[in-house]
Amino acid sequence: MTIALLLLGFYAVFVWLIFYKFKLLKFNIAWGIVSFWIGFHVLFLLVVFLRFYAPYTIDGHVIRQTIQIAPRLPHPTLLTEVFVSQNQPVKKGEKLYQFDTTLYEAQLAEAQANLVEAEQNALILQENIVLAQDALLEAQANETFAEEQVKRYTDLVPRGGARQETLDQWTAQLASAKAQTAEAQANVKKAQLAAEAQIDGVNAQVAAAQAQVDQAQYYVDQTTIYAPEDGKIISQQARPGLVVGGFRIAAIAAFVADADPYFLATFYQEHLKFVEPGQPVEVALDIYPGQIFAGTVKAIWEGTGQGQIKPSGTVPNFLFMHPQGRFAVEIDLDQDPALKRFPGGAHGAVAIYTSGGGAWVTALRKINLRLYAWINFIVPFDV
The missing domain is CATH 2.40.30.170 (Efflux pump adaptor protein, beta barrel domain)
Structure with a gap:
């Protein structure tokens, strides 16, 4: 617009010089139409050339680039310290904010205790296999002894060397020994299955407890916010006493990066x-x-x-x-x-x-x- 007004001004001065100042030509209706027609086309061509070239x-x-500083804490948590001032340049890794760690350190300690307990339980599962195998050996020995006794009394009873009641007792004892052997075998299988419940070679209970420790440690780490890269916080509004976490989803500050x-x-x-x-x-x-x-x-x-056009259930409205x-x-x-x-x-x-x-x-x-x-x-x- 500025250049167009300047061109119009220069052209008006040119027309004034020709027709009024030096009176090289006499101004009339015909020359007025010609002057307007020439000026319009010159201006039009100049504007077109300028717009495109x-x-x-x-x-x-x-x-x-800006980075939203948003605490990632699952519970309402008190902001205790602010380490950055208004418009202060900071380097990557410097502390910006510190939140109360009491709850998250307690959760970490509980998770660590659960991990120790899970590791002990994993050792107990191995011992349970040994005990179940010993019980199986004992049951098998009892079954073998009962079988020998049944065979012995089966030979003696027809010859009058033993009473039928004794043979019946050992027959019942053999059946009981077989049942005990089957139960012991099932207990060994059970103990082995419990010990073999693993994820990537780690007992499942231990892996679950370790995941809880990792999660608790993550939230402990999130109580301290560090500068993600070199930059500054332009508007520092967060103050000690601010509570974040829980239902809060908005950022507490905008970090302006120096790079890119x-x-x-x-x-x-x-x-x-x-x-x-x-x-x-x-x-x-x-x-x-x-x-x-x-x-x-x-x-x-x-x-x-x-x-x-963003995916939605609404028909697009083309304006x-x-x-x-x-x-x-x-x-x-x-x-x-x-x-x-x-x-x-x-x-x-x-x-x-x-x-x-x-x-x-x-x-x-x-x-x-x-x-x-x-x-x-x-x-x-x-x-």
Whole structure:
């Protein structure tokens, strides 16, 4: 819009000089129509060339990665200490917050005790196998003795060497011994099955107890929150006395990372017709009035939310009159590729030079961008 107004102004001055100042031509209705027709077409062509060969936007922003600091605690837990102050730079691994550990340390101690008990029970299961095997040997010996006695008295009774009642007693004793042997065999099998209940070679009860210990230790560790990487917390609102956990699902702070910031500028879709990665870019940031930062196009994010239909039970409602979504262009700035000088959310204007349309297109757009940069000294008018 600025460049269009400037062009109209220059053309109006040109017409004034021709018809009124130097009076090279006499102004009349015919010349008025011709002047308007020429001015309109010149302006139209200039605007078209600028839009496509030197696209421009005032919607550029520095984007910084953020990490939501959300305590992962299952019970309402008191925040006891805050180690970070407002806007304080921190390194990866430094302490940020400390929560009360009393409940979680008690749960850990209980889980550790259960683990020791499970390990002892696993040893007892091995001893139960030995005892069951000894009982089986005893039952088998009794059965063998009873069989010998039955055979002996079976030979003696017909010859009158023993009474029938004695043979009947040993026959009953043999049946009882066989039952005891079968029971002992079942007890051995039972003891072996109990001992063989394992997960990856570890007794199942021991594995379950170890999982409880690991879970309890995890929650003890979660009572201390450390910096996930280098960065800072911009708005430090958490204070000792804050209770988290239980039903709380929101984060208590936003951690702004130092690493991997990027600069995005959004353009109308048709303006990106000739834009490609590697083309030169200039950026005018509002926080640096009067300065121009050079860069290059890194990538075009060819997609918007309007290109996505989320799975749901609702029939999509297509709003054809809804304004088109813009495409974002990621830009690398030459002076500071890591964007260390620029805070997240820094806003500015961006011009991309496709080299099409001639040098005059680039020159006009550069004038446009520099006007934006210098006018930032006085706009907005909030002195």
